[in-house]
Each structure stands twice: as C-alpha cells, then as structure tokens.
Amino acid sequence: MINHSLYRHCELIFTFCRTEPAEVLLKKKINEALLLRLLHSCLIRNDVNYFLILFISLVLATDLNAQSGPYPPPIGQFGSTAMFKDSSVFVSWATSAIIERGWQNIADTSLGKVTAGNDTSATDKSGINGVVSLGDGGSATLTFAGNIFDGPGADFAVFENSFDGLFLELAFVEVSSDGANFFRFDAISLTDTSVQIPSFGNLDATNLHNFAGKYIAQYGTPFDLNELSGISGLDINNITHIKVIDVIGNIANPFVNFDSQNNPINDPWTTAFPVGGFDLDAVGVINFNSVGVNEIRNNVISNLYPNPFKDVLTIDLKTLEKYTYNISDLSGKSVSNGLINDLKHQFDLSELKAGIYFLQVMSDTKFFVKKIIKE
DSSP: OOOHHHHHHHHHHHHHHHHSOHHHHHHHTOOHHHHHHHHHHHHHHTOHHHHHHHHHHHHHHHHHTTOOSSSOOOTTSTTOOOEETTOTTOOEEOOEEEEEOOBSOTTOGGGOBOOSSOTTTTSSSTTTSOOEEOOBTOEEEEEEEEEEOOOSSOOEEEEOOBSSSSSOOOEEEEEESSSSOOEEOOOEEOOOOSSOOOTTOOOOGGGEESOBTOSBTTEEEEEOGGGGTTOTTOOTTSEEEEEEEEOOOOOSTTSOOBOTTSOBOOOOOOOOSTTOSOEEOEEEESSEEETTOSOBOSSOEEEEEOSSBSSEEEEEESSOOOEEEEEEETTSOEEEEEEEOSSEEEEEOTTSOSEEEEEEEEOSSOEEEEEEEEO
C-alpha cells in the first residue's frame, strides 16, 4: 500500500532542492540522487516518520560539518566577513594601478601572458570597470587619492570576481607606506595538498585566511592593518600603496607558493586562459585620509582632547582671535560650524553618528585641521 504522506514529504523536499541556491545544496551535498536512495529505504519500511527522521538527521549532520575549517565562511553563513561593494563603510577606491602580467601557464610559457583587462580595470568601485587578470604570479600595485590608516576593524577590502563563491582564485596582499618596501599580510591555507585542485575545482573559504579572492564577486575580503603593527619600515597610519599578487596554486616544485606557515598553497591550476589567474576587480578603502586633509598646524591649538571622543570634544587655543570652525564628514559635508569665542572651547557633538570627521579652525591668517573620531 502506498503511503501518500511519504510521497508528499518527498515532493516538498525535492522542491526545496530545486529552489535552494546551488551553493547551499553543494555545501550540504544534498541532491535528488541521495534523496531517492533515502526514499527507497523508507519505502521498504513504508514509514513517513522514518523518512523525516533520516532527512532531518542528514541536514543537521551536513550543517554541522559545513564549516570544516577555522576561518570565516562564505556569504550567507554565520560569521562571514565578506563586505558588499555598496556598504557605506567604503569611502574611497583605488585611483590608479600598475599591472605586471603573469603567464597563462607558468609551466608552459609558449602560451604567452594573460591579456584580459587593463590598468584602469582595477580602479574605481567594484563592478564599474570590469576586471584585470593577473595570470600566474602576476601582480597589481594600486594607489589612492590619499593615505589609508589603521582604524577600528578592517581598513580596506580586495574584490575578485568569483562567480559562485566556490571556484576561488587567490592572491597575496601587501602594503607599503613609501612605495618601495612592501610587507605581506600573513596568509594561511589549510586546503589539502595531497591532490592538485584542478582547473575548475572548488575551495573551502573556511580553510583560507588573509587571501584576497576568498569571496564571491562584489563581496570584498577585508584586511586589518593592525596585524602589521610594529614592523620596521612600515607606517600603518600612512599606507600609500597596496600590491595584489596572484597565487600560482601549483603544489609541485618549482612553482609552488607557500603561506606564512610554510604550507603549500593549493588553488585551481592550471587556468591557462587569457583570463587566467586572480581577476582583480577593485580595492575599497574604509579608513582613509584624503589628499589635502593632513594635519596643518599654524600656532592655533595647544591641545585637543579626548580623541577619540564620545559626546564632547575640547580644544585649547594658543591665542584668542576671531576664529571660526567647521566640522565635516569623510565626504566633505559640513555637520557643524560656528564661532569660537574663548581660549577653551567645548564642542557638543552628541548628535553625530560614530565615525571619522575633520575639524577645521580658521582665522584671517591662521588655519588648522585635525582628524577626530566619534566613538
């Protein structure tokens, strides 16, 4: 006798499988073939409750194992650090790039170097100018209309063009405060290296740390300059250049790349196409000093405190003159302005949102500007 309730449950489950995003089903390894085998077992027993128990157990078991590594997972999963290109935290984007092309296949240079994109493709906002392919071991060095500094949390993010968040092409990220000496973020790859990931193979983002290219297109991988604090020759509050370097991905000598823990890095190889290697889309900046807003002192202020502040900011003037002030946000919009009539002046900024602002104090002959941070 046919158990119609059992078949109705199967129909609902198959509908779930056909409508869920592909990356969810792939992650859970749920497909109709598996469910059919499950159904067959349940039909033998003719027991709908048995079917439901097995199916729920399957989903729970696969969910528990979905994050196999210790690092943040892809978008849509709890703990992901992916940053969407339209997030309001991005205040600036790369303005220029120097591209050093890599080979389509470093083991067969007769194929030539990659050709997709150009030196403007990696500038401006993600999704605007297309992408530039770096090829095996190729690189892009990017500059900005100002300097990146170490603030709370991530300071910038690198965007690649992964079409599904599973096929990932990786890159190292380095920064410089003088344009000559570059320092690399400590990247870690826990991907198995017993077998080469093939040309269109998948990677698990939870096994990857501090690699650009970890997330799906239009979602950036964040980087925190504080991780590089204390390095001689690097001013993490005055970053002028970011370099993105393709990870070759071959696990065999002589072309293997190693991570910061001396692990071979396994990612899809070969990608012997004109569009091979890491495809750089954009670099978005979060903590940024625009050109022209560096601190300028002209015997105006002797002290400014506290900074960062919560509600009230105080300044001590060196001399009492006819001063005006203006406080602007990162976009240049004025959020507060007026006159200063005493040597010690307090600004009630309790109405401002937390963030970075610039205080300007001016007279007919003097000018001062200072970056201030509202907590």
